[in-house]
Amino acid sequence: MTKQLYSFLVCFLLLVTSAIVANMALAHQQKSAETTVLFNQRTGQLEVSHRFYIHDTEHAVQSLFDKNADIINSEKTQRQFANYVARQFHLRSLSDKTLPISSLGFEVEGKFFWVYQETEIPAKLSGVKIFNGVLRELWPTQINMVNIEGKGEVRTLYFSENEDWLIAKF
């Protein structure tokens, strides 16, 4: 009982800042993001591209940063959001070694906002551990799909509410 109470208190403190954005029970927003982790054998790079619906991010940024945040027109907001994504997305080897992914940039393309990252493909990688927490503390129904490509068949990890670190072995 004590332990349980303790854990609730801890998280209470952890999440005090997570504002619930004015109701998102709508039939319109997708609340789903797609990430591709590509082992580009040609360049030796492990490339990460995150794709967000602008509809999803437009309200998120107002809640995450400030109410004047504008994902379409403000580069400041775009950079802030890309940095936020970088803080919420992590790669590790199966032996829990962090893969230091660096930010490449971001762009708006039609109804999508893209964020790019990369790192060198480490030698002898038999799998990856991934954490993708983007927008999930904001919205209960946010689902982040990660496709891992360039290692045979496409592998898919779904990050929704209770998912912490997920593993894909090759």
Add this chain to the structure above:
Amino acid sequence: METMKIIIRNTIAVLLLPLAISSTVNASAIKQTKGDFEDKFRQLEEVLPTPNVYRNASGEPGEKYWQQQVDYKIKVSLDEKKRRLTGYEKITYQNNSPYKLKYLWVQLDQNIFKGDSIANVANNFGGIGRRGPYTKTGDAQTPAKISLGELRRQHFMTDNELGYEIKAIKDSRGKKLDFTVVGTQMRIDLPRPLKSGDDVEFSIDFAFNIVEEDAVSARSGYEHFPEDAREGGNDIFLLAQWFPRLHAYTDYEGWNNKEFLGRGEFTLEFGDYEVEIDVPADHIVSSTGVLTNPKSVLTKTQRQRLESAKNAKRPVFIVTEEEALENEKEGTDKRKTWKFKADNVRDFAWASSRKFMWDAKGYQQGGDDMPFVMAMSFYPKEGGDLWKKYSTESVIHTMEVYSRYSFDYPYPTAQSVNGPVGGMEYPMITFNGPRTELQDDGSRTYSQAEKRFLIGVVIHEIGHIYFPMIVNSDERQWTWMDEGLNSFLDGVAGREWDPTIPWGVEPRDITGYMKSENQVPIMTQSDSVLRLGPNAYTKPAAALNILREVILGRELFDFAFKEYSERWQFKRPTPSDFFRTMEEASGVDLDWFWRGWFYSTDHVDISIDKVYQMRLDTHNPDIDYGRLRQIEADKPSSLFVERNKAEGKTLWRDRNPDVTDFYDDNDRFTVTNKERNKYNKFLKDLKPWERKALDRAVKEDKNYYVLEFSNVGGLVMPILLELTYKNGSKESMYIPAEIWRRTPKHVQKLIVTDKDQELASVTVDPGWETADVDVENNHYPRQIIPSRVEAYKAKKRSGKVYRDIMQDIKTKLKSDEDKKTASDKENNS
């Protein structure tokens, strides 16, 4: 004892065996057990339900099609202070089915908020696809997480008695009827069975406490505005799923008993409604239907404004912003009753608040069904200019576009209401969320994104009045039938609003999802779908887009889609009715398309593996032997021989030129009369038409290419080709999906081109029209296709769009003095 056990085991084995067999049979009625051939074009015969007198084989309502009718007369009162709704409804249930009914089932959607509802008790803490605030389970190392939102939800549900209080259910003579509540459903036992063709009248007294929408993530509820000038603030009330509503009873499902779990929405029966809504006298009410007592609830000025709105160019304010602001400053104890009437609707929703301003503009639709429609919007000051400018106009734009693709908007009003719900639809009324932001200087602004969002969501929700409020598909079972069709059409309407705004669904948008693991087919019950967004919205919308633009063409698609809409207007279609109508009205066999896109999790990935060239054999030895000699000569010579040459080795032949014979002058391709005689005989034996064909082919000497394709993704699709020739010209070619019919994994296509049209390269689907997930194998010869990241890195980073103008604009203009100081500093450092 031991013997006994064995006997039991045997019995179990015997019992289990037939079950196991029958379940395999259910899984697939047809089995291909030899080889690995899969008939991707197999007709959907055992997949679609057997046609019958209620819905026929063409996808039309059958000769004996029936549906129930349920009429409601409701009196309801809103207690603003207690946030409580009390109502009395008189229901007339008309049994048009050929069967007698001993009991009726009623939906009690408000019961989802009861602590013991299935939705709550079966709530997988932190589970996938859950509606409601964020929770996260812990493990040995990490503490479990619960968000403040989840705590707020739990507190709200503990502090408030939620769900229906059903006080009395009585028949028309006032005699109490037995009823049994089963979660979000209720069975009412009729005193005697209701015969086919008869109707029964009964009444229900009900009440419930309204949920705070923001606290529980519902589709309706109240929103509180504590900052308003009025003491205690104000509320906006959105009331939907608010009265006990009869479950659908259908020819394909009987009673649609599916517990409301929050995600799968609902389907209902059509009927006529008369609803009296009693609210505080200073409230403005927006509702399904037409106001029948305007003189009792509107001022003379308001009625005049409504009249002038009918032919106005831009929306006219019935309640202006100033009036609304004044109104929301204080309350009243007085009450008013707004009376509404709505005919042939499948549901009834309303909204009420003293915060509403109200604008209206008439839409002269023309036609016989509903020549005039009043479009209206209701919103608080928080909606601001965004709503004033675009809400009502978006409502009208939607009707203009949707009617072209389906049928005339059949109701007298179409409304958009701003409240706490992000986007939700009901007959004649929609709830839409986007708002303006209050700035420190007191002004209200909105971003470009918010503007797109408002127009987009209004189009989408008003579009839902067509699908599924009029074309009454069953959302609780097949979300895609309304969301997929509507997402397709809202893209059409959006692009007609302003094509520079990225609307709609492009085939490329869905490739990431379609190549991923762990999917379910589109044809999956709503509550079981793993990812509702891509599965019920994007994928079916992309599929319809492809069906229209690539497979059928606009003319056939639009004709068939309109036919489906007209056939099922005010009726109840199932997926098979859609599939059959689209096929029948377009005249194109689409079973392969439905099978691939709706019944499977295959994706599109067509690879061009090989191209090889062939030349016609003329049979004329004087031509063919020469060509063969040339082919031999074109081969690279032996490295061995080349190196010998390089080393200066001399040949025996060269050293002994005096020894020669016939073969030194005649190689193995030398033609003799033996071959010529054979050729002449061959020509003589040809029939005249054969001779003609050969002569022409030899003369034209065309290029023959064989293109080899493989289907990596499994989903059969047309092959869209771009052929590039050596002379630089390009040609498009369309190979129908039927090419895959007998060899679904691998096909070859022969292409014949003129002599001077030599093929240089081939590209599959160059315009990304088919949702092909891997473009790397779409080129022959193969090309290096830069990955998304590579392409991004290669882009020049100097575009003006990358300037941080917001920051840069703060830059001070430097004077000469500044420059001097700066250069001094540099010199010093």
